[in-house]
Amino acid sequence: MNFFEHQAAARRGSGRLVLLFVLAVAGIVLAVDLATLLFTGSWGATAAATVGTLLVIALGSLYRIASLRGGGxxxxxxxxxxxxxxxxxxxxxxxxxxxxxxxxxxxxxxxxxxxxxxxxxxxxxxxxxxxxxxxxxxxxxxxxxxxxxxxxxxxxxxxxxxxxxxxxxxNIRLIGLLFGILMLSLIGQRILIYGRLGRSREGTPVLVAALVAMAVGAIGVFFGRMIKAGVSxxxxxxxxxxxxxxxxxxxxxxxxxxxxxxxxxxxxxxxxxxxxxxxxxxxxxxxxxxxxxxxxxxxxxxxxxxxxxxxxxxxxxxxxxxxxxxxxxxxxxxALGFAARDAGGTGGPPPLPPADAQVLVTPPMVARQVAAPAEDDYRRAHDLVEGLGEELRALARQRDAVMPLLVGLLLDPDAAVASRQRSEVVARCGEPMAQQAFELRRLHLEGLHPALRLPLASLAFPVLRQRPRPELETFLDTIDAMVHTDGRVSVFEYCLSCLVQVQVREALDPSRHARFGRNKATGVRQEFATLLAVLAQAGHPDAPMQAQRAYLAGLQRVLPRDHLPYAPPAEGVQALDAVWAPLDALVPAAKEMLVEALVDAVSSDQRVSVAEAELLRTVCAVLHCPLPALLERG
The missing domain is CATH 3.30.2010.10 (Metalloproteases ("zincins"), catalytic domain)
Structure with a gap:
């Protein structure tokens, strides 16, 4: 299975998990009802036991799910x-x-x-x-x-x-759901361990209830283990x-x-x-x-x-x-010769391909590479990390340097635009951050190889996510203001800023962003057209006919029966603000077609430059379709 088939299987697995959970709850409720009816002979008590059991299970699951809202x-x-x-x-x-x-x-x-x-x-x-x-x-x-x-x-x-x-x-949802069906067993255990009423005649009913809860809870344990075994x-x-x-x-x-x-x-x-x-x-x-x-x-x-x-x-x-x-x-x-590698003694970074190098790709080939790295990707990743240099890697791991570093990556090469961006940074984060960002840009980021920008951001994200929520909210507002300083924003800067937003937002509220896509391709036609038009125009800014051919190649891949004219949005890359959410919510099969269409749009001659490959990787990352560091395979 490829990535998209795995995602579809995970979505089906989520549905099966809910079904098995419902069956387990039904079994537990039935057992409690039978026990209640046996001891009381009252249908009213049995109905109350049903409601009580459902409440215990529901509250237990909700409590455990809430305790896991913080994520991994x-x-x-x-x-x-x-x-x-x-x-x-x-x-x-x-x-x-x-x-x-x-x-x-x-x-x-x-x-x-x-x-x-x-x-x-x-x-x-x-x-x-x-x-x-x-x-x-x-x-x-x-x-x-x-x-x-x-x-x-x-x-x-x-x-x-x-x-x-x-x-x-x-897996993390499974923890929350299964906790609920184990609640009766846990309640019975706690009563037996900590209860004192069992020593008196008045405590006998409570003791019996505890034993019944444990016995019925064993059904929950059985179902819980069966569900985990079947899923795992x-x-x-x-x-x-x-x-x-x-x-x-x-x-x-x-x-x-x-x-x-x-x-x-x-x-x-x-x-x-x-x-x-x-x-x-x-x-x-x-x-x-x-x-x-x-x-x-x-x-x-x-x-x-x-x-x-x-x-x-x-x-x-x-x-x-x-x-x-x-x-x-x-x-x-x-003994195996790995120690020097992890100590940093590799003899200097290996050469990277020229920034204008071309790689041969096909849409199905790139789609197969989504979330499916191979040994040569691992080797190239090591080379990319080494290519960043120890000083830049150290900056990405420093708590006080990570925000200025990401700001520096997003500074526009045009001095006038960068000056306006500086004003936005100063207004929100202060002069020291703006000064540090420009200094990092001058010392380390100007002329940085395009293949190294996303790896550097990837190293910086874990440190960024550790900052307090108020600082992160201010930082995200700063990034947004930088990107929208004027209309002349490069596609890469815009997409990298979106990636920063996605990473931080999902880390701040993990459970809110846990979803499987349900949109079909036919329901997001205009979003497809907008994204393809923006990418085609970015790849051919001075050749509208070539841009139109690239756009039509991508559209033919994903919507072959539709006739949506090539109409680059007047607001440029900022038009993408409206497309991310609906495209990210596509079903896996539609996302696979989208990735192939993106490849067609940036490589109508089946070749892409290193810079275009990194742009493609950024867009795919925003859409949660991660691609390896370089697209060619050895």
Whole structure:
């Protein structure tokens, strides 16, 4: 499956989840009604029990969903995760951050927030959040200590597959819904543990009610485990396959799975309650559930899919060897030659293609690359990170420098326009920020290779999202004012500002932006036409006939039966303000056609420049269709 098929499957999975939840609730209500009728013989009491049970389940689910409104970082913190700062110098944490940053840039998504579960010796990880903008990835201390870089890369690539394929959104909703159907069991347990009434005759009915609640709650536990197992197992195999496609080698992922099977700690989490609640999200089983309740395929099966000749007896040999000498991931990195890479000793950044270089692309090829990075994309991402230079990377990770840095990226090359933009920045954020932004522009950003602008923004987004909400609101207002200073705004500056807006808005209110698209292509004809016209005009500003041909090529791809004339909007790129929301809400199949149409519009000769490729990536990112850093494939 490609990205759009995964998104469609996730949308269907969301519908199945609601259906299974309704069936589970019906089973619990029926059990409570039967118990009430048996003990009281009253239909009135039975009706009251029905209402009460539904209220308990609904309030429990709503409470848990509300507690997760903060998105991935909230889940990671509730699991005991410790935030990994962007400027960490700890070798194992620096290695983790390097791997995650390179995979994020290769995928075309913002760098997620990182957490480490320091108290967990098992090898495990999970991704949580409503969208890539608020995603968090957490790994255990055992994963950092025991896995080498190849293996850690395989685990992180597996988790990125969940981020990109829409699994993450489904998983976090599952936590909220399942909490509701477990409420009766939890209530019964609390009454038995903390209640004192059971010691007297008057307390007997309460004790009986608690026992009934626990018995009925067992039905909720059964359904909850069945739902998680049904949702999770196949998705874990798909994520394994995506990780292999990405890294183009099975060694790392298979090695991580072998270490889970060969070490005493395995992938188990110490807190059984937490492990049970998030078991469907974890890289490896966090609790000892098997058979129908297993949230993951058998470990040997997962390894054999990666290494068909694998013999289960090898795990026994590894277990015997590691019992006396446990593996050390950082030491293995030294032996494999990875240590210098993560310490920054790579011998200088590799050359990037010329800014006017042309790459050969086709619309279906680009559509297949959406959220489907491969090994060469990962290699190029490493090269892009190195190409930014240590000083610029350090600025992107500094809390006080990230806002001026993004402002500097958006400053217009025209001095008169930039002067007006400076006034807007001073009026809202003060003279010091404006001065710092212009200084960063002069020292680091003038002449920055177009292929490096989005990677730099991707590194900056996690730090930006940590600023207080009032500062972010002011910053977004500043960005909007900069872009709309006058009508002469480059398409890239406009789209990058939109991307900043999207990233921050979704991070501020993650649950509000969690949705699956429902719009059909025929319902957004004018929005299609506007976007294609703007891109065609931007690609051929001085050649209206060529721009018209590019526009018609894109329109033919997405709306072949419609005859919408080429009419570039008078307001230029600012006309795109009205198209993002309806186009972002397209069903996955329509989004796939849109991406192909965009490629047609910017490359009627099937070639695009590096600058055009980065523009295409920016537009796709705003529409939540992330593309790899460079479009050609080796």
């Amino acid at each position: 970082a909230v889940v990671a913190a509730q699991m005991g995760g410790t935030f990994v700062p962007e400027d960490t110098r700890d070798p194992s944490l620096r290695r983790l951050r390097n791997v995650v940053e390179e995979i994020a840039i290769a995928s075309g998504v913002p760098v997620p927030r990182l957490f480490v579960m320091e108290q967990e010796a098992g090898i495990n990880a999970f991704a949580a959040g409503y969208s890539p903008s608020d995603a968090a990835i957490a790994v255990t201390r055992g994963a950092l200590d025991r896995l080498n870089r190849d293996e850690l890369q395989g685990v992180i690539a597996h988790e990125f597959a969940h981020v990109l394929n829409g699994d993450m959104r489904l 197992r196949q998705r874990e195999l798909l994520a394994d396959a995506s990780a292999v496609q990405f890294t183009r080698q099975t060694r790392g992922l298979a090695g991580a799975l072998k270490k889970i099977g060969g070490l005493d700690a395995g992938s188990k989490l110490q807190d059984k309650a937490d492990a049970e609640e998030v078991s469907h999200m974890l890289f490896g089983p966090g609790a000892a559930l098997s058979g129908l309740f297993a949230t993951h395929p058998p470990l040997v099966e997962r390894i054999r899919r990666l290494e068909p000749t694998f013999d289960a007896r090898q795990l026994q040999q590894l277990e015997a060897r590691w019992r006396t000498t446990p593996p050390d991931g950082l030491a293995e990195d030294v």
